[in-house]
Amino acid sequence: MKKSILYLSAICILVACSTMKTAELSQQDVDKVKPLYPNYTLAELKEGKTLYSEKCTLCHSLKNPTSESSKKWPHIVAEMTNMANEKTLTISPKQEDLIIKYLVTMTTTSK
Numbered sequence: 024m025k026k027s028i029l030y031l032s033a034i035c036i037l038v039a040c041s042t043m044k045t046a047e048l049s050q051q052d053v054d055k056v057k058p059l060y061p062n063y064t065l066a067e068l069k070e071g072k073t074l075y076s077e078k079c080t081l082c083h084s085l086k087n088p089t090s091e092s093s094k095k096w097p098h099i100v101a102e103m104t105n106m107a108n109e110k111t112l113t114i115s116p117k118q119e120d121l122i123i124k125y126l127v128t129m130t131t132t133s134k
């Protein structure tokens with residue numbers, strides 16, 4: 024009985040941590056790229072992050088969003104999308120766009 028409570032609280036802590044990570048994204052991040060993406064929303068930023076962790080882990084581990092410059096990301100993501108689509112791991116143009124915006128936002132806000 025005691026053990027199961029322990030497990031349960033461990034799971035709760037894990038869940039709390041993972042939700043905290045997505046909560047790190049804020050309206051402030053969106054505001055920083057307003058000049059680039061005038062109609063960008065926080066929901067789109069979060070969706071981009073989710074897509075990034077889903078789609079960009081199909082062939083290799085997740086790269087650090089700040090490992091490349093905001094200028095380079097669109098080219099890299101386009102290249103990766105082509106490679107994925109060749110292997111029928113489909114990344115749609117809409118998803119590609121959200122991933123690029125997420126990565127560009129992360130590189131822009133980290134400076």
Ligand code: HEC
Binds near residue numbers: 078
């Ligand atoms: C179809 C498999 C595949 C998918 C899906 C994929 N990658 Fe890659 N990625 C590779 C391979 C293979 C390399 C290393 C060889 C190369 O660079 O061509 C690589 C290398 C990279 C590099 C290192 C820099 C570079 O240009 O070599 C980055 C950054 C990167 N991927 C980001 C991403 C991102 C972001 C996504 C999601 C949009 C993604 N990858 C999805 C296969 C993939």
